[in-house]
Amino acid sequence: MDNMTNRTNEKTKTMNFSFNESSMNEFRRWEKKFPEDPAGRRSLVIPALWISQWQHGYISRDVINYVAEITQTEPLHVWGVATFYTLFKKEKTGKFLLQFCTNITCSLMGGDQVFVNTCKKLGVKAGETTRDGMFTAVEVECLGACGESPTLQVNEKYYTHMTDDEVEKLVADLRKMA
């Protein structure tokens, strides 16, 4: 019991994250999708993690506690879920997350090499972020766009038929955009 109280206190003390207005509106929209009972509430864990990540950029400890609170689940449960799914980022990435598919078809079409070459040009290793905080390059599994491979996903958007030159142009464009 003592333990529980301690934990709750700690939880409220460290709560440095909460939804802003537009996130809250989005969360309310999701609430309508599920039954109004504890099981339906738990179904909101993944949507709440998404909304948090869209707002905050990654899933921090505070996000975990906040999501647990609004979905009426335990932080440990939320943490277990967050770590199970690869799209939930456990740390900050660059402004643009370059996700190179290197699965079978994309590799056949040279995507694995484009990934390696891009890393070299950006001066990063797989998973690292450029010094200016702009780009993180990672290798991902089949993106379901094999007919137009090699495929690259930048944040949410797909780019297809990627070559070294195409990626170089894209990286330059994104830099200008930022």
Next chain:
Amino acid sequence: MAEKKVILDHINDEGEQTLEVYQGHGGYKALEKAIKQMTPAQILEEVKISNLRGRGGAGFPAGVKWGFIKREALGPKYLICNADEGEPGTFKDRRVMTVKPHIVIEGIIIAAYCMGLDAGYIYIRGEFFEPYQAMDKAIDEAYAKGYLGKNILGSGFNFDLYTYLGAGAYICGDETALMNSLEGKRGMPRLKPPFPAQFGLYGKPTTVHNVETFSAVPSIIANGGKWYSDLGTSKSGGTKLFGISGHVERPGVYELNLGTPWKEFFEDIAGGVRGGKKLKAVIPGGSSTPVLLPHELEGMLLDYESIASRGSMLGTGAVIVFDETTDMVKVAWRAMKFYAHESCGQCTPCREGCDWFYDIFNRIYKGEGREEDLDKIENLSKFIGPNTICAFGDAFVTPALAFIRKFRSDFLEYIKKGKYGLKSGETSHA
């Protein structure tokens, strides 16, 4: 035979993703017919006659699945549209959802009406943000028209439909893992039985189908089950979407009558091997289906039975083409890397097995293979598939065996030469 566009009809037309244009091409007529002129029993009968089989990989007859749901059972009943599309090589559902979302929705509503379901979820993989937005927009349009929600088309039938966004886990394509994910848990498959028809989402009766399966339903209702069935063979009714990629002249998604000769599809429609090269091998239905050699493709028809008779599977219809220059050891290595990453970790034989498989393929590929390695894979393979909760174990064991058996000499050469498969600079793959 040429392409037969049932689902893909008008797919390149401007605005096809809108309700207005879809309806202009006869969209939602099947729903009107189903609700205004047919009883649920009549709909079920047409679906049975149509011979429609699940397009998510396993090919289970849709009519039989619908028959499992007890219409009169009390309490909510659910529908799930599986849009997780994670099987490497597969890219058909994304296309349908992005450019023709209303055909998916129409099929879903007809199915829900037939089985008396209360609510449905379209589980879309997290990477598919664009299809997710397209589906959401289309759902809003359908609500506005009275095709979703309360008292649909004045029938007294209520049905709500929602999208859900996954977050990156291949295993969530398995219908029971998917349901756990929808319930806000880790996506780990459940032991079957009980089957989803009895104990599904939130423990309630649930019907799960792939995007393509639902998309076939409107044409079955509009034209009759027999019309649909006659498009295919006596055992595999209708059309199927095939996504062909890799070393092929014209990659893309094509819709063909089931039973279309492979040769015709590959050579006439998809243009054969890219750049006039020779064919080395083909994966016929996604990376979980065993690879086939050119001589095994001779006389093959694109249907469930013909591909199975060659020791592989129609799967998701994801055809990957390899030309003569392909390093098949690398292909196998990459496939195993995928499975090692994606096991949910719940069953020991699968969790340990896929890592072990990957270790072996990895050391062979890196030129550190041992003579006994291929035998080791053969031996290990016996202990995985039968001892796991879901089909993931089989999904990596059967293709692995096909690779090492059919390209034995390539593997042995790697082992003998100890050659470094990885070129310098490719260290990130280690």
